[in-house]
Ligand SMILES: *[C@@H]1O[C@H](CO)[C@@H](O)[C@H](O)[C@H]1NC(C)=O
C-alpha cells in the first residue's frame with residue numbers, strides 16, 4: 001500500500017514538471033501561435049500589457065499594429081531561434097527607453113524590418129527611423145530625467161553626510177562623557193585610599209628626622 005503511494009507521488013511529481021515545461025512553452029493568452037510562429041498583432045497591446053516572455057522556440061514574432069512605445073530590455077535576445085520580428089504600426093516613443101530597441105535593430109540585417117520601425121514621438125523626431133537615430137538626439141530627451149537623477153543622488157549624498165556627522169558627534173559626546181565618568185571614578189577611588197597612602201611618606205619624614 002505504502003509502496004503504491006510512493007509510486008503515485010513520483011508519477012505526480014514527474015507529471016507536474018512536465019506541465020511546468022509545457023506552461024513555459026505555451027502561447028501567451030492574448031496571442032495566437034502556429035508551430036513556432038507567434039502572432040500578437042492587432043491585439044491593442046501596450047508596453048505594459050505586452051507578455052513578459054514568449055515560447056522559447058519562437059522563430060517569427062508578430063508585434064505589429066499595437067500601441068507599443070518601447071520594448072523591455074532583453075525581450076528579443078531571450079529568443080534564440082527568432083528569425084523575424086514584425087514591429088511596424090506601433091507608436092514608438094524615441095526617448096531614453098528606445099535605446100534597447102535601437103541596439104537590437106542595429107544588429108538586424110533585415111532592411112525591410114528596419115525601415116518599418118519609426119518614431120511617433122517626440123514631435124521633432126516623428127517619422128524618423130529608430131535605427132538611424134543619433135545617440136545624442138535620444139539622450140537630449142533624457143537630459144531632464146538625468147538632471148533629476150543627479151539632483152536626487154546629490155540630495156541623498158547630502159543626507160548621508162549629515163547622518164554621518166550626527167553619528168560622529170554623538171560618538172564624541174559619548175566618549176567625552178565616558179572619559180569624565182572614568183576620571184571621577186578614579187578620583188573617588190584615590191580618595192578612599194588616601195589615609196593608607198600617607199603612612200609611607202610620614203615614615204620617610206620620620207627616618208629623615210632621625211638621620212639628622
Ligand atoms: C495575426 O492575427 C491578426 C489578428 O487576429 C490577423 O489579422 C493576422 O492575419 C494574423 N497574421 C498571421 C500571419 O497569422
Ligand SMILES: *[C@@H]1O[C@H](CO)[C@@H](O)[C@H](O)[C@H]1NC(C)=O
Pocket residue numbers: 085086087088112113116
Ligand atoms: C513593413 O510594413 C509593411 C506595412 O507597412 C508590412 O506589410 C511589411 O510586412 C512590414 N515588413 C516587415 C519586415 O516588418
